[in-house]
Structures are given as structure tokens and as C-alpha cells.
Amino acid sequence: MSRLRPLLVALGLLAAWQAVCWASGAPPYILPDPLRVARALWGRADLILPHAVTTALEILSGLAIGTALGAASALLLAASRRAREWVLPVLVVSQALPVFALAPLLVLWLGYGLPSKVAMAVLIIYFPVTTAFFDGLRRTPEGWIELARVMDARPAAILWRIRVPAALPAFASGLRVAAAVAPIGAVVGEWVGSSSGLGYLMLHANARMQTDLLFASLFVLCLMALLLWHAVDRLLRRLVPWPSEPLHPA
Amino acid sequence: MQPAEPAPALHLEVERLAFEGRTLMEGLVLDLPAGRTTCLLGPSGIGKSTLLRLVAGLLPGAVRSASDGLPLEGRIAWMAQSDLLLPWLSVEDNLLLGYRLRGARGTELARARERARGLLARVGLAERARALPHQLSGGMRQRAALARTLVEDRPIVLMDEPFSALDAITRHRLQDLAAELLTDRTVLLVTHSPLEALRLGHEVRVLDGAPARLGPPLRPAGTPPRIADPALLAQEAQLLDALAGTSVPPLEAAA
Numbered sequence: 001m002s003r004l005r006p007l008l009v010a011l012g013l014l015a016a017w018q019a020v021c022w023a024s025g026a027p028p029y030i031l032p033d034p035l036r037v038a039r040a041l042w043g044r045a046d047l048i049l050p051h052a053v054t055t056a057l058e059i060l061s062g063l064a065i066g067t068a069l070g071a072a073s074a075l076l077l078a079a080s081r082r083a084r085e086w087v088l089p090v091l092v093v094s095q096a097l098p099v100f101a102l103a104p105l106l107v108l109w110l111g112y113g114l115p116s117k118v119a120m121a122v123l124i125i126y127f128p129v130t131t132a133f134f135d136g137l138r139r140t141p142e143g144w145i146e147l148a149r150v151m152d153a154r155p156a157a158i159l160w161r162i163r164v165p166a167a168l169p170a171f172a173s174g175l176r177v178a179a180a181v182a183p184i185g186a187v188v189g190e191w192v193g194s195s196s197g198l199g200y201l202m203l204h205a206n207a208r209m210q211t212d213l214l215f216a217s218l219f220v221l222c223l224m225a226l227l228l229w230h231a232v233d234r235l236l237r238r239l240v241p242w243p244s245e246p247l248h249p250a
Numbered sequence: 251m252q253p254a255e256p257a258p259a260l261h262l263e264v265e266r267l268a269f270e271g272r273t274l275m276e277g278l279v280l281d282l283p284a285g286r287t288t289c290l291l292g293p294s295g296i297g298k299s300t301l302l303r304l305v306a307g308l309l310p311g312a313v314r315s316a317s318d319g320l321p322l323e324g325r326i327a328w329m330a331q332s333d334l335l336l337p338w339l340s341v342e343d344n345l346l347l348g349y350r351l352r353g354a355r356g357t358e359l360a361r362a363r364e365r366a367r368g369l370l371a372r373v374g375l376a377e378r379a380r381a382l383p384h385q386l387s388g389g390m391r392q393r394a395a396l397a398r399t400l401v402e403d404r405p406i407v408l409m410d411e412p413f414s415a416l417d418a419i420t421r422h423r424l425q426d427l428a429a430e431l432l433t434d435r436t437v438l439l440v441t442h443s444p445l446e447a448l449r450l451g452h453e454v455r456v457l458d459g460a461p462a463r464l465g466p467p468l469r470p471a472g473t474p475p476r477i478a479d480p481a482l483l484a485q486e487a488q489l490l491d492a493l494a495g496t497s498v499p500p501l502e503a504a505a
Contacts, residue, residue: 146330168338
């Protein structure tokens with residue numbers, strides 16, 4: 001039953017969608033029914049696919065770069081008191097800035113191509129990854145650090161062999177958030193200015209009243225986002241198999 | 251199991267130690283006889299763990315010296331109440347943690363691994379060397395922690411209520427095992443159990459009062475691990491009375 005549940009939920013949603021179409025009598029250019037969207041998906045696959053590849057590239061590069069930058073920043077903050085004193089307030093204040101508002105600027109500076117979208121995704125991912133990992137690095141159970149000190153470990157060894165692995169579960173939850181929001185960054189970047197990508201295709205289809213194509217693109221985008229989240233989740237479960245809390249809080 | 255080098259006696263002096271304006275200890279002197287186990291008793295909150303941390307060098311504020319005049323760095327092993335096993339390392343790798351942290355490799359690491367395997371067999375965990383800590387029971391984890399403390403092969407061993415989180419039977423077994431494996435090391439064992447102190451200690455000291463003071467050493471007859479015979483149980487009752495009857499610390503100090 002639990003294996004069938006997602007399928008049943010999907011079927012239920014489709015049925016509800018179809019029911020709304022019938023009940024409202026909305027014309028297809030306002031609300032296409034599921035079958036029409038499926039036909040658009042199948043019939044225009046050759047159009048959708050290249051755009052999907054563009055968006056996937058943007059998301060994956062954004063995720064990779066944002067995660068790397070976030071992890072490096074968290075390590076720097078954890079290792080150096082001076083970095084904490086100078087950089088942390090800037091980082092917190094920078095979050096008051098709505099990142100989406102930067103999208104037009106990014107397009108202006110980096111052009112219509114891939115870099116502006118990747119930058120957008122990086123900006124969105126960077127903060128959750130940094131804070132989650134840094135938080136984890138700060139909360140190493142004191143007992144582990146004391147044990148390491150009695151074992152005559154240097155601070156660098158304590159950081160790499162105890163604090164970093166201890167922070168991996170927290171880092172993993174940051175990475176899960178990042179995987180969930182990365183597609184948003186890429187698509188917002190595409191909406192502001194682009195010549196390819198699913199966001200671009202959706203705007204294009206919208207302007208031409210090809211609402212079925214818009215829905216089909218949206219479906220592909222959702223599918224990609226779900227696949228990405230599950231891939232990241234599975235990978236993290238394999239890499240971080242231990243319980244996130246110590247068995248006896250020290 | 252003999253230590254690699256003869257265990258020195260340890261001398262510690264605390265001139266004055268205050269925490270949040272309250273004097274915890276003043277003019278306190280602790281002597282740990284060489285190659286003997288000293289058990290430290292006292293009401294909770296009195297500063298037993300603080301004293302142990304001072305001996306370990308984890309807290310500043312004490313002058314420590316060894317009877318052989320050599321520095322104490324690298325000669326102390328520590329075992330806490332919780333096992334402190336790292337959840338991402340296998341049991342065997344947890345035993346080797348100290349060597350890894352100090353950057354040991356090659357033959358040194360290989361020798362440590364041999365030693366770790368031998369100790370795992372002694373504590374009955376040879377079969378579980380590759381297991382992760384969360385796959386073990388509480389008693390097994392504490393046995394692994396004991397083995398990790400001994401893999402370090404250090405002449406001075408400090409133990410902070412290492413058996414208090416265990417059930418009575420597991421605790422009894424581990425006490426015997428620890429007494430056997432800690433022979434000829436200079437051991438300081440903090441405990442809240444008078445019986446544990448009487449079973450395992452060559453000397454039993456009581457920490458009490460505000461600021462905390464050490465009572466004179468009590469030396470039960472025989473060698474540890476002692477059997478809990480009527481004489482020992484009578485001594486336990488006396489100690490319990492003394493601990494309960496003496497100045498009970500105010501509530502905020504007990505926290």
C-alpha cells in the first residue's frame with residue numbers, strides 16, 4: 001500500500017484537475033486538461049528536451065558551485081575567529097536583500113546565457129548551505145573535543161577528523177534545501193532574460209497562448225526538481241548513514 | 251596489562267578556583283599514588299568532574315607534576331561517562347582515534363591496530379570490530395570506550411563515572427574487567443557509588459564542603475577488584491552515611 005501511495009495521490013490530483021476542467025468549462029488556452037498536456041508533452045518533446053537540458057545544466061552547475069562556496073565559507077568561519085567577526089554580520093545582512101531582485105542585474109552583468117542563471121542559483125543555494133554547515137561545525141559535542149584534546153590532537157586535526165564529520169548531517173540537510181531551491185533560482189534567472197531553458201519556453205508559450213506547452217514544460221521542470229532532490233537525498237543517506245545526534249549527548 | 255612505561259605518581263595543587271564568583275576549591279592538594287587506583291567520591295555538584303578535568307589539563311587553574319619530573323603531555327588517557335564513540339567510525343577505527351588524530355601512519359599505526367584488535371578481544375568485541383557504534387548496545391559501547399582508553403597505552407588514566415550509565419550486571423562485569431586491565435597504571439576514578447569506589451580503589455577519597463576539600467585517604471583491605479563481602483558492604487554503609495550526613499550543598503550548587 002505504501003508503495004502505491006504516490007501513484008494514487010498522482011492519479012487523484014489528475015482526476016481533480018480533469019474535474020475542474022469539466023466543471024468550469026474553461027477554454028484550453030486558460031486551463032488545458034491533462035490529456036491535452038500529455039499530448040503537448042509527447043508531440044513537442046523535440047522542442048522541450050533541449051530547453052530542459054539547458055535548465056538542468058544551470059541547476060547542476062549552480063548546485064555544485066553554490067555547495068562548494070558554501071562549504072568553503074562555513075569552514076573558513078569555523079576555523080577563524082577573525083573571519084567570524086568580519087564576515088558573519090555581512091553574511092546575515094546580505095540575506096535581508098531579496099535575491100530575486102538581483103536577477104535583472106545579473107543578466108545585465110553576465111548576459112543572457114548560462115552564467116547569469118548559474119549565478120542566480122548559486123546566490124540562492126549559498127546561504128542555506130553555509131548556515132547549515134557552519135551551525136553543524138559550531139555544535140560539535142564538547143565531549144568529543146575534550147577527548148581529542150586529551151589525545152593531544154592539534155586544532156587542525158580536531159577540525160578535519162571530528163568537527164567536519166560531526167557536522168556532515170547538518171551539512172546534508174542544508175544540501176537537501178539547496179537541491180530543492182536550486183531550480184527556482186535557475187528559472188527566475190531565465191524569466192528575467194534568456195534565449196533558452198524551460199523558464200524561457202514557458203514565457204514564450206504563455207505569450208502565444210500555448211498553455212498546454214506551458215503546462216508540459218512545468219511538468220518537466222517539476223520532474224527534474226523531484227529527481228534531483230531524490231538523487232541528492234539517496235546520495236546523502238549513503239554518505240551519512242549514522243544518526244545525526246550522538247547516542248549519549250555529551 | 252602492563253603499561254609501556256612505569257606509571258608515575260601525580261601531584262596536583264589548586265590554589266583557588268572560582269566559578270561565577272563562587273569559590274569551588276581553595277588550597278586543594280591531590281596526590282595519586284603511582285600505579286594505584288584512586289577513587290574520588292562526593293555529592294553531585296561538588297566538583298569531582300572539575301577536579302578530574304584539572305588533572306587532565308582540560309581546565310586551567312591547577313599546578314600538576316609527575317613524580318618522575320617529566321611533563322604530563324602525552325601520558326594521560328581519559329574516559330568519560332558517555333562513551334564518546336564517533337558515530338561515523340567503526341569500533342576498530344574508534345579505538346585508533348588517538349593515533350589518527352596525532353597523524354600516526356605506517357608501522358606505528360599497524361602496531362596500534364594490532365594492539366586495538368587484542369584489546370577488542372579482551373573486552374569481547376572482536377566480532378564487532380567493523381560495526382558502527384549505533385549498532386551496539388550501551389554496554390558494548392562502554393566496553394569499546396574502555397578499550398579505546400587502553401589502546402592509548404598511557405601510564406595515567408582518568409575516568410569520569412565511566413560505568414554509571416550501565417545496568418547493574420554490565421557495570422559489575424566492566425568494573426572487574428577495568429580493574430584487571432588497569433593494573434599498574436596510575437588511575438583516578440570519579441564515581442558517585444561508594445561500592446564501586448570500595449571495589450576498585452586502592453585509595454578512596456571523599457570530596458566535600460564548600461569550598462570543596464579532600465578527606466583523608468581510606469584504604470580498604472585487599473587488592474581490587476574486591477568482592478562485595480559483608481565487611482565491604484559495611485564500609486559502603488558508613489561511606490553513604492558520611493556522604494549523606496555531611497554538609498549537603500545548597501541546591502544551586504548541586505546543579
